[in-house]
Amino acid sequence: MKARLAMVVGDPAGIGPELTAKLLADRGNLEKASVLIIADRDEVEEGMRIAGRRFDYELSDKQPDQLATSGVVLWNFRGGASQQFERARATANGGSYSLDTLRAAVEITRSGVTDGLLFAPLNKSSLHQAGLRHEDENQWFAELLNVTGPHGELNVLDNLWTSRVTSHVALKDVAGLITQERIIDGIALVHSTLVESGLETPRIAVCGLNPHNGDNGSFGREEIDVIGPAVEEARRRGYPAVGPFPADTIFLRASEFDAIVTMYHDQGQIAMKLMGFSRGVTVHGGLPIPIATPAHGTAFDIYGRGTANVGAMQAAFDICVAMSAARRSMFAAA
CATH class of the missing domain: 3.40.718.10 (Isopropylmalate Dehydrogenase)
Structure with a gap:
């Protein structure tokens, strides 16, 4: 109908x-x-x-x-x-x-x-x-x-979806808002939306926060202390997520994934708009x-x-x- x-x-x-x-x-x-x-x-x-x-x-x-x-x-x-x-x-x-x-x-x-x-x-x-x-x-x-459950903006370009852990907040506040549960919520949100759209097992990549993924803690420890453990916990909960990956290269591998979870607004939006500004869509997930x-x-x-x-x-x-x-x-x- x-x-x-x-x-x-x-x-x-x-x-x-x-x-x-x-x-x-x-x-x-x-x-x-x-x-x-x-x-x-x-x-x-x-x-x-x-x-x-x-x-x-x-x-x-x-x-x-x-x-x-x-x-x-x-x-x-x-x-x-x-x-x-x-x-x-x-x-x-x-x-x-x-x-x-x-x-x-x-x-x-x-x-x-x-x-x-x-x-x-x-x-x-x-x-x-x-x-x-x-x-x-x-x-x-x-x-x-x-x-009251997890919800947020999902951005879509052709067959690639992104969700983000933080959204419309000042960049100086981002690091303090990156928590394991918020990362897992971002993974779960894009996973459930894609499943509801007919994709049974979405392939989900997760970005790091710092330059070069923190370079083993040289430029920040969020990847080691927060993001990596969150991805592991998400996998334990049944979500097929991998990462974290450096944000400056993950979109070069976009064809390998159905979704990418980013840590903040511009980390994903700049890449998506460069790849297809005239085709990008925002879906209000959750x-x-x-x-x-x-x-x-x-x-x-x-x-x-x-x-x-x-x-x-x-x-x-x-x-x-x-x-x-x-x-x-x-x-x-x-």
Whole structure:
């Protein structure tokens, strides 16, 4: 049975509405899923104007309680945003709109009207101006969904997944946050997500923290005292993890693995974005509903030009469709 996606167009000051138009104007995508867009109608129309492409939609002024098996429904919803949106800059108004539409999409998906959630790029400065107090969206999603177990952002490029032990924190704080349990949680998170996606025995590599993997303790002992023992314990718990490996070479061996666990944000993100910036996806792992988004940002600098690359949005759509279809099949079989 076809998946049903809730979709949010992201920060209105950026390229999200344009990406939405380009994605849904491709009729092949609507053969994969039915879509509920939760957005201000004017923003959707503006996105189509910028993209120079249109898609048909059924307009609703209230939350639909079900979706047709094909096509697009637009719930004309603005949340608490009361002013006109400024373009190409971070604002509290844009952040409020992003959070309100996302919150509605989470509730709709949790209720079963949709199976998964896809959102176009957000701007963290806008979100924080609007009152977000979490380090990132994943923490906010976890609170909305009452998740207390391991959860975090997973980054995906083609067939390679990464998880990270620390995420949106200052680099000076990273070493103090590297613990055995956090490393094991990072391994377990990417393992369980890949298994749920159909990969029975994921091959998982774990990065070290220090230059040259610490060089036997010459440049730090985290690999010896914390990371290595954590990998051993993860293996005892049944996770097929190996490492730690030097972070500056492990991505050269990426084809040998299905997933790489990194110690901090840029350790994996720089490599993944260099390998395929226009295809990278962020999956919000450890949550009870599938949530995916492009790994890139709002690109304020090219707002309105119609030149935004839809590749990462397409990849996020495809992953979200696959995970949502699996979730729907699971509930149908229950």
